């Protein structure tokens with residue numbers, strides 16, 4: 102459970118998050134909204150990259166905003182990025198291993214097993230020892246997901262993990278995302294513009310628009326909410 | 340651990356072994372004393388070049404200040420070599436250690452700035468160290484903290500290790516130390532710190548989100564690089580023995596260093612050998628045989644201007660390939 106209270110973020114004249122109060126339940130949660138709604142900004146607050154002007158974030162009774170940014174991954178806040186940030190000069194194995202050795206406990210052989218296990222889970226065992234530079238954008242998306250879920254995360258933030266993936270790959274990704282809470286015990290927040298992916302993965306969804314919470318609740322209800330449809334009119338009508 | 344180091348991408352055991360055998364056994368009989376002296380200089384310089392290349396190529400930190408730990412390592416080792424009976428290999432480690440501490444201090448501002456600003460800050464720190472070294476002067480066998488002899492007749496050469504007093508023996512000693520220092524770098528690069536550095540270089544947000552303490556790993560990089568340069572400095576004093584002036588570690592030397600390192604290439608430790616070859620063998624050969632000493636400065640500047648241009652063009656091309664430039 103991720104409890105967010107009265108969270109506001111200001112960039113100059115732009116209020117990217119405006120007094121957002123919401124609680125993400127355990128399991129898979131969607132976070133949707135038009136471009137510039139503040140979705141990535143919310144992730145950046147949780148990662149510690151952005152300091153909010155007001156507000157609190159409480160996860161498992163811990164006040165997250167008091168924690169140093171680099172400690173949050175070890176504590177369990179993990180994420181992917183909207184533009185992939187894999188380590189190009191390292192192999193797929195080393196990419197995931199790097200996260201595990203900084204953000205998870207374990208002996209050397211436990212690390213190796215955990216990494217190989219997660220690579221098998223996301224379907225990257227074949228390219229385990231390939232240097233990322235030589236791989237496709239599609240592989241990078243899955244490497245990012247593997248990096249975010251290896252070890253024992255409490256919270257997995259996925260920022261448009263399906264962007265640029267062909268449809269059949271999106272199905273594969275959906276399967277993976279659906280089983281993350283069960284596999285790791287983590288709460289997942291999925292940001293994506295692909296509504297069918299959100300529907301396929303998330304029982305619960307929150308909607309942001311211009312930094313404000315528009316709606317939150319069971320995904321099926323939220324997607325039919327008038328206010329949500331209205332928020333999307335600008336996009337869909339274009 | 341050893342297995343992982345030996346298996347690392349940048350380390351080709353057969354080539355390295357061949358090179359070592361060639362340097363230790365063939366070179367002393369192929370080259371005369373002057374060239375052995377130059378190659379000793381090259382081996383020493385390659386460690387400094389490797390430290391710069393590692394910082395830039397592997398961690399993404401542009402430091403123009405690596406002559407500072409080089410000079411500090413030289414100063415500490417020379418002073419202690421005159422003043423104490425500490426065995427020479429231990430002196431090198433002490434010199435490297437003191438340099439590492441200073442290197443970490445120089446690294447502190449790097450946590451706040453990057454790119455061009457970092458380059459400027461590190462250059463200014465190098466100038467600061469240059470000023471201090473100029474005041475202290477290098478020990479020449481005299482008494483006191485500075486170890487300065489006032490009359491020429493009291494001056495003594497910097498002592499060399501008893502087992503490597505001759506030029507050839509000292510050359511072999513330097514080659515072995517350089518080998519150890521390169522292996523040290525590879526050992527870091529092939530393991531957890533190397534991966535963390537690759538992550539920091541690629542993307543600091545991503546490194547943070549992986550739980551990497553950017554502060555700790557940047558300081559570790561500066562510390563290791565300064566240790567490498569400091570050990571090289573310790574060897575330098577015993578190499579030249581008499582003529583140790585601050586000009587070896589001044590701001591011109593700092594700019595020259597980054598230029599040759601860029602020419603040699605920063606993505607593999609082999610680049611450091613190439614850089615040292617340019618700087619200490621090729622240029623020396625050209626100045627002695629082709630252009631003459633009076634043109635040395637202009638010539639060096641021209642060469643390295645061209646080198647920097649080539650580097651700039653290559654970087655731009657690489658960035659275009661990666662889609663970093665539109």
Ligand SMILES: Nc1ncnc2c1ncn2[C@@H]1O[C@H](COP(=O)(O)OP(=O)(O)OP(=O)(O)O)[C@@H](O)[C@H]1O
Pocket residue numbers: 112115116117134135136137138139140141142143183
């Ligand atoms: N570092 C920043 N500096 C200034 N403004 C920012 C910064 N980060 C975000 N913003 C602004 O905050 C608003 C919300 O941006 P954010 O990236 O959170 O949107 P988003 O919901 O993730 O959109 P998208 O779907 O396009 O990714 C935008 O107006 C954006 O321009």
Ligand SMILES: [Mg+2]
Pocket residue numbers: 140141142183260
């Ligand atoms: Mg976004």
